[in-house]
Amino acid sequence: MVSRVIPTDPFDLVIFGGTGDLSRRKILPGLYRRFWDGQMPKEARVIGAARSDMDDAEYRDFVRQSVTEFVPKRKCDDDLLDAFLSRVSYVTIDAKGSGGWEALATLMRPDVVKAFYFSVAPGLFGDLAERLHRFKIADDDARIVVEKPFGHDLVSARALNATLAEHFDETQIYRIDHYLGKETVQNLMAVRFGNMLFEPLWNAQYVDHIQITVAETVGVGGRGEYYDRSGAMRDMVQNHLMQLLCLTAMEPPSKFDPDAVRDEKLKVIRALQPLKVGNLVRGQYRSRDESYVTDVANPDSRTESYIAMKVEIANWRWNGTPFYLRTGKRMKERVSEIVVRFKEPPHSIFEDDTGQTANELTIRLQPNEGMDLTVTIKEPGPGGMRLIDVPLDMTFAEALGEEAADVPDAYERLIMDVIRGNQTLFMRGDEVEAAWAWTDPIIEGWETREDRPKSYEPGSTGPEEALMLLHKDHRRWRELRT
Numbered sequence: 001m002v003s004r005v006i007p008t009d010p011f012d013l014v015i016f017g018g019t020g021d022l023s024r025r026k027i028l029p030g031l032y033r034r035f036w037d038g039q040m041p042k043e044a045r046v047i048g049a050a051r052s053d054m055d056d057a058e059y060r061d062f063v064r065q066s067v068t069e070f071v072p073k074r075k076c077d078d079d080l081l082d083a084f085l086s087r088v089s090y091v092t093i094d095a096k097g098s099g100g101w102e103a104l105a106t107l108m109r110p111d112v113v114k115a116f117y118f119s120v121a122p123g124l125f126g127d128l129a130e131r132l133h134r135f136k137i138a139d140d141d142a143r144i145v146v147e148k149p150f151g152h153d154l155v156s157a158r159a160l161n162a163t164l165a166e167h168f169d170e171t172q173i174y175r176i177d178h179y180l181g182k183e184t185v186q187n188l189m190a191v192r193f194g195n196m197l198f199e200p201l202w203n204a205q206y207v208d209h210i211q212i213t214v215a216e217t218v219g220v221g222g223r224g225e226y227y228d229r230s231g232a233m234r235d236m237v238q239n240h241l242m243q244l245l246c247l248t249a250m251e252p253p254s255k256f257d258p259d260a261v262r263d264e265k266l267k268v269i270r271a272l273q274p275l276k277v278g279n280l281v282r283g284q285y286r287s288r289d290e291s292y293v294t295d296v297a298n299p300d301s302r303t304e305s306y307i308a309m310k311v312e313i314a315n316w317r318w319n320g321t322p323f324y325l326r327t328g329k330r331m332k333e334r335v336s337e338i339v340v341r342f343k344e345p346p347h348s349i350f351e352d353d354t355g356q357t358a359n360e361l362t363i364r365l366q367p368n369e370g371m372d373l374t375v376t377i378k379e380p381g382p383g384g385m386r387l388i389d390v391p392l393d394m395t396f397a398e399a400l401g402e403e404a405a406d407v408p409d410a411y412e413r414l415i416m417d418v419i420r421g422n423q424t425l426f427m428r429g430d431e432v433e434a435a436w437a438w439t440d441p442i443i444e445g446w447e448t449r450e451d452r453p454k455s456y457e458p459g460s461t462g463p464e465e466a467l468m469l470l471h472k473d474h475r476r477w478r479e480l481r482t
């Protein structure tokens with residue numbers, strides 16, 4: 001079941017921040033993998049650009065190391081890696097000055113797709129965009145790729161959008177949310193709109209509630225400084241969870257095309273009710289041996305490493321069906337999933353009915369991508385008509401064979417979409433602004449109240465209060481496992 005790979009048009013991809021962590025871990029290994037399976041054509045080129053003084057040979061060494069470290073051995077063919085490296089070069093660039101820009105201009109070829117990956121601090125976006133024009137490096141068809149964080153709030157996101165718009169048209173700007181590049185996130189759309197089975201039931205009449213969980217076992221790692229300024233709300237909810245919510249809740253777009261999909265997502269964000277204070281729980285991991293405040297070296301930090309909330313969408317489809325969102329660091333299990341809990345049948349004809357008969361559809365984004373649907377059946381045996389819920393489990397790797405597990409990583413898929421000029425899986429400027437417009441008042445609220453996050457044990461399911469958020473509605477979170 002290997003999918004057919006169609007090579008893209010030849011391209012010159014410049015990675016600003018080409019020696020950074022994202023380049024090393026994701027972008028460069030991803031490009032190599034696309035080269036390995038033939039999607040990146042032999043004529044394509046990758047140009048690293050950064051402050052460090054390096055020549056091509058030194059940069060190729062850097063790329064070789066990153067590929068060797070982050071690509072599985074069976075794909076690290078020496079000859080192929082050499083062929084890939086022969087397509088790689090490097091320019092030392094001064095983002096705020098003029099050093100290196102003429103050299104970059106000379107390197108670029110006229111008749112190929114040009115893409116510029118801004119893997120740098122957002123404070124440099126404007127400088128890079130302006131120079132790409134001043135030195136006539138970017139043409140009208142050039143694409144720029146920008147990473148999150150896209151702003152810190154609505155005001156800064158608007159300013160960033162305005163800066164980019166001075167030099168590039170919206171159709172040239174690719175705002176990455178890597179969750180949109182994940183295989184199962186796209187599958188969510190296939191499941192919803194490629195089947196007759198689910199969509200007729202996908203509304204408040206039949207769905208009791210929806211849970212979206214993105215739990216991580218890791219802490220804040222070496223990113224303490226950034227994270228402490230962001231917290232779970234800015235780092236995860238404003239972007240990744242919001243996107244998952246939109247894809248789950250949106251109306252069917254008329255076609256799978258960038259603006260049709262993004263228009264529908266935007267409508268969902270705009271229909272979100274302002275969050276009530278009682279529908280929010282923020283947490284911080286803390287135990288005797290390990291604590292968030294130590295990890296970020298800020299003993300007085302009020303930043304949340306966990307957040308849970310009950311979100312309501314004010315439209316015909318979802319009125320009365322809450323969406324419960326939670327995400328956190330240092331939790332019990334690494335899992336990202338969407339659980340759609342259907343309502344119970346309106347009347348039971350079975351005397352022994354235990355009442356446990358609601359169907360549940362779980363879409364697992366990671367790990368073990370797949371779907372799981374609980375169905376109510378009769379308990380086997382002579383004991384009368386007793387009902388039990390059993391799972392119809394479908395792990396994609398099992399159902400589709402080995403290759404299904406070998407899907408492209410989110411970044412490599414998204415980079416190839418940039419080259420193909422397909423913006424469907426990228427956030428549009430108005431979407432990002434609408435998401436900030438919803439999260440800003442929530443953040444301002446807790447800042448004004450000077451709320452402190454609740455404590456939770458590292459390796460747990462989060463603070464007690466988050467359990468209560470559902471208990472008071474007579475519901476329960478899907479249990480996290482170790």
Ligand code: BG6
Binds near residue numbers: 216235336
């Ligand atoms: C990033 C966040 O966007 O997503 C990180 O900044 C988080 O804090 C990461 O760990 C999670 O991504 P994934 O793909 O590992 O679920």
